[in-house]
Amino acid sequence: MFYHFFTGESNYSKAFLELLEKIANPAEHLIVFGFARRQNKGIRYSEKLAGRIKYLTKAGDLLYVVKHLPAADWIYLHYLAYDPSLLYWSLNKSLVQRSTWVVWGNDIYSYYKRNKNLKTRIYEVLRKRIISNFTEIAAFVEEDYDLIKKLYTTRAGYIPILYPIPVNTEHLDAAKATSSSECPVFLIGNSGDPSNLHLEMIDYLGRFSTEEFIVKCPLSYGAGVNYQAKVIEYGRKVLGDKFVPVTEFMDAEAYARLLAGVDVALMNHRRQQGLGNIMALMYLGRKVYLRSDISSYYYFRRNKLEVYAIETIPTLSYEELVRPVEDAEHTIPLISELLSFTNYKQLWSHLLNKHIS
Secondary structure, eight states: OEEEEESSOOHHHHHHHHHHHHHSOGGGEEEEEOSSOOSOTTOOOOHHHHTTEEEOOSHHHHHHHHHHGGGOSEEEEESOOSSTHHHHHHTOHHHHTTEEEEOOSHHHHGGGGTTSSHHHHHHHHHHHHHHHHOSEEEESSHHHHHHHHHHSOOOOEEEEOOOOOSSOHHHHHHHHTTOOOSSOEEEEOSSSOGGGOHHHHHHHHHTTTTSOOEEEEEOSSSOOHHHHHHHHHHHHHHHGGGEEEEOSOOOHHHHHHHHHTOSEEEEOOSSSOOHHHHHHHHHTTOEEEEOTTSHHHHHHHHTTOOOEEGGGGGGOOHHHHHOOOTTHHHHHHHHHHHTSHHHHHHHHHHHHHTTOO
8 A cells, every 4th residue: 555645635736636546546545634724625536536535633543544554565755744743754764764755845945944943943853864764755856855965864866756737738728818918917926925025026016116017916825814914905005006916716727817817927935836836837938037046946947948037126127027038939848748647647657656566
């Protein structure tokens, strides 16, 4: 039996499970969602998948999993949770040695919280033990793997992987055919998480407040009520009616329409984040600005995929800022190949088949 551990449900985990159903036998896999609250109560699965999902909603569920886990053929940790579960993994070296850490991004950067308080210092001690025992680490951006090796002692091998994005190319193609706008549309960030540094981006665009444009700002998840209100208040103060907060959850088709209507995206995260949104926008031929000191920027530039340095915005004219992507005809086919079912199948089949006896 193969075990997959997620901290909670999301559209990405759903997209992965739907892929798993197509490329493997679900009866051989058990999907475990941790104690994190479900992120989308509207998520539905096929009957086959639903029967292979275990929600840890009470102590008995946890005991069931712990009892059967030693017999696992292989374990996939989809995100190395920054919570008390670290104690369990640190005490079970043999299980970790039969595990793959599938990196999400934020689970690397927990490192920078290590000295916040006593709890984070303890967590960091446990993480060091666990990471040193992994057999392999799977990540889309190899630079993330390089950072892990820099921060921790590990002999784990690198496995390239990519989660299917919830907004797939079919959604994007349909949305692109119907998108239109009378003036440039900017997108600030991919969620309401403060790591998007929304206020800084609002200030950047405030320089051009006399120009005609619209700013879309997704805030529907990842934001506390107070922070969401703060961003909306500040956006309207600086940009007036140009600022359009997006506070409602959207299904894949609706979100694809939102992305298709964007001309320029400002992703100001200080770490690798929002890859699904970024690649969807690049597939649409849209202009994406990222911080030039993060791993995903290095990845895209190394693979000759056009992204722009967000730090240059204060020195740009409005015309330069909104100028279309110079080499979209080169970028779009490469992104299309990355987001194809063939690529997803090849990457995940390679990983899963490695552990079949």
